[in-house]
Amino acid sequence: MLLLGGTSAKTIAINLANKLQQPLAHTSYKRFPDDEFYVRLKDNVAGQDVVVVQTAYPDQKIVELLLIQDAVHDAGAKSITVILPYFGYSRQDKKFEEGEAISARAIARHISMNADCVITVDPHKEHILKFFTVPAYSCSAVSTISLYLKEKNIDFVLAPDKGARDRAKEAATLINCEYDYLEKTRIDGFTVKITPKKLDARGKHVAIIDDIISTGSTMAQSIVELKKQGAKSVSVACTHGLFVGGAKEKLLAADCDEIISTDTIETEFSKVSAAECIAESLLKTAHHIKN
Numbered sequence: 001m002l003l004l005g006g007t008s009a010k011t012i013a014i015n016l017a018n019k020l021q022q023p024l025a026h027t028s029y030k031r032f033p034d035d036e037f038y039v040r041l042k043d044n045v046a047g048q049d050v051v052v053v054q055t056a057y058p059d060q061k062i063v064e065l066l067l068i069q070d071a072v073h074d075a076g077a078k079s080i081t082v083i084l085p086y087f088g089y090s091r092q093d094k095k096f097e098e099g100e101a102i103s104a105r106a107i108a109r110h111i112s113m114n115a116d117c118v119i120t121v122d123p124h125k126e127h128i129l130k131f132f133t134v135p136a137y138s139c140s141a142v143s144t145i146s147l148y149l150k151e152k153n154i155d156f157v158l159a160p161d162k163g164a165r166d167r168a169k170e171a172a173t174l175i176n177c178e179y180d181y182l183e184k185t186r187i188d189g190f191t192v193k194i195t196p197k198k199l200d201a202r203g204k205h206v207a208i209i210d211d212i213i214s215t216g217s218t219m220a221q222s223i224v225e226l227k228k229q230g231a232k233s234v235s236v237a238c239t240h241g242l243f244v245g246g247a248k249e250k251l252l253a254a255d256c257d258e259i260i261s262t263d264t265i266e267t268e269f270s271k272v273s274a275a276e277c278i279a280e281s282l283l284k285t286a287h288h289i290k291n
C-alpha cells in the first residue's frame, strides 16, 4: 500500500502512514499564477495499491483531489482507495426544494470516477455513502474523542440535537457517564434556536459533542444554556471543525472551556487524530482492492 496525502490532509496522511507503517508517496504540488492547481507524482505508482487522502473541503480541494486521482489512475495504479477525512458538500444530501442540486451526490459521482473504494469519517448522514458508484464506507472518530474527554474528567455528555443523540450516547458509554440531548431548531445557515430544557448538569464537567462545528452557533447557544443550568465547565467536541464566520470568537464569548476537534480538517483545535479509525476501516475494507 502506498499512501498519498493531498494538501488538505497533510497531518492525517502522515498519522495514517505511521499507524499503518506504510510509505507516503512523493508528489509535487503547485499553483499557477491564475491559481489553477498542478500535481505531478514523483514516485512510480504503477501496479501499486494507492490510498489517496484528501479532505474534500473547501471547493479548491475537491479539484485537487480529482487531479490527483487522475494522475494516479493514469500512472497505472493497481487500485485507488480514496480517503475523505471530511466529505464537503455532504450536508446537502437531498432536494429540500425543487430545482436544487443534490450536492453530496454530484461530488460523490465525480470522486467515484477514478476510485475503487471510498472511506469517509463521521458523515452527517450515512445514506450519502450510496451516492458513490463504488463501495463506500464510513468510520467514526467518536471513540478517539471520547478517550480524550475521559482523560479530562468529563462527567456529562450532551448532544446539541436529537439527531446527534446516538453519538452522545456512544461517547457517554465509553466515558461511563450520563448523556442527554437538547432541542435545536435551525432558522438559517447562521442561526439556530436552542429550546431550554431541564438537564442534570449542575456542578458537572460537560462535553457537547457533534459531527460538525461550522459557525459555532449551535455550540455557543448550548454552552449558554448549560452554564445557566449550573454546569461547572463546558467543553465542545466535534469530528469536523470548520470554524467559519467567527466561530472561535463566538465560542469563547459563550464562555467555552475547551474546543476539541480531530484532524479531518487541520486547525489549532485538532487535538485528536481520526487516523486510528481510518486505519481500522482501511484494513477491514481491503478486500475491495483488486487482486
Ligand code: R5P
Binding pocket: 124, 160, 164, 189, 190, 192, 210, 211, 212, 213, 214, 215, 216, 217, 218, 219
Ligand atoms: C448539523 O446538523 C450539524 O450536525 C451541526 O450541528 C451543524 O453543522 C453545526 O453548525 P453551526 O456550528 O453553524 O451551528
